[in-house]
Amino acid sequence: MVFYAPELFYISPLLCSQTQGIPQVWSTVTEPSAEVHNWTLEDTLQWLIEFVELPQYEKNFRDNNVKGTTLPRIAVHEPSFMSSQLKISDRSHRQKLQLKALDVVLFGPLTRxxxxxxxxxxxxxSIVIGVGGCWFAxxxxxxxxxxxxxxMxxxxxxxxxxxxxxxxxxxxxxAQEENRNVAVEKQNLERKMMDEINYAKEEACRLRELREGAECELSRRQYAEQELEQVRMALKKAEKEFELRSSWSVPDALQKWLQLTHEVEVQYYNIKRQNAEMQxxxxxxxxxxxKKKRSTVFGTLHVAHSSSLDEVDHKILEAKKALSELTTCLRERLFRWQQxxxxxGFQIAHNSGLPSLTSSLYSDHSWVVMPRVSIPPYPIAGGVDDLDEDTPPIVSQFPG
Known part of the structure; x- marks a missing residue:
């Protein structure tokens, strides 16, 4: 309750005086209290419940028909009236009721x-926006x-x-290393077979000379048998050599051109591989x-509202597609050149290198040899077909 010091200081002696009558009290209070003087029983009960907040004494007030004219008696705290008639035994409740009654008598009814x-x-x-924002986040x-x-x-x-x-x-x-080893072993085997064939021929000639110079018929027969055996061995080895060597011999120039073609294809493959690695x-x-941005709250919101996730997802799919195409290209190229x-019947993947092949194949021509395309330091969009328009040829076109 709010106390107004000047009025209370002035009116309290009158209210606190036990000899002062109720009409005199009403005559000394201010103008707003006239409304309280006209309160009915229902108004007083409403004041008791809503403002005093003591609804347990509603029945006592109703039984004693407490109206607005009775409130000064409560304000001056008549012990007999408070205890005997209203039956308020709790001292704190009596003090609270007295102060509330004093306030309403002096200053009129309280208004909310x-x-x-x-x-x-x-x-x-604000609550709806806050809940909506939390749900959206x-x-x-x-x-x-x-x-x-x-x-991920x-x-x-x-x-x-x-x-x-x-x-x-x-x-x-x-596999290329194994092919090189097989080629070396094949050359060694061919050389060894040629040596054995030559040795067999020499041995047959020697035996024939011995047979011709022998005086004994038996010796000549033995020499003839040995010579025949040597000739048979030489024929068998010649048949093996014939099986190893095809009747159609591939020109050496074709081998070099195929090796050059292989190296050019490997170079373009390396360009595509670097492009895929960069992606x-x-x-x-x-x-x-x-991943670093998502470690913070604001970073998560920023990532959620930006298009960076879609861009990264697109880049990952493009890199995956490029690697898949590169793997397929590598397998196809390996199988094709092996066939x-x-x-x-000769080595193609194992050669002397692109510079040596280029110089040997174009040395007899007056064409100007241009350098091969180098691996660019930037990503190249598209495949090998797209590179054909931008890359220089191995040789420039000669006039005429």
């Missing part, structure tokens, strides 16, 4: 401020996590494809940046 509907509307709108965070999880899965599959390509490259190098590195770098080597 009008309800501010605008504040309620603003508060409701939750859904965006969930969507971002799902998108990032999908991106694509990145893992990309790393798997990269590892598969590296394994295939190692197998290719191992893979860019995709990995972008994925790492997004060509089997048909021709």
């Amino acid at each position: 401020p009008p309800h501010n509907w605008m504040k309620d509307f603003i508060l409701t709108v 939750y859904t965006q965070n969930k969507t971002s996590k799902e998108h990032v999880a999908k991106m 899965k694509d990145l893992e599959s990309l790393q798997t494809a990269e590892q598969s390509l590296m394994d295939l490259q190692e197998r290719l190098e191992k 893979l590195a860019i995709a990995k770098d972008e994925a790492e940046k997004i 060509i080597e089997k048909i021709c």
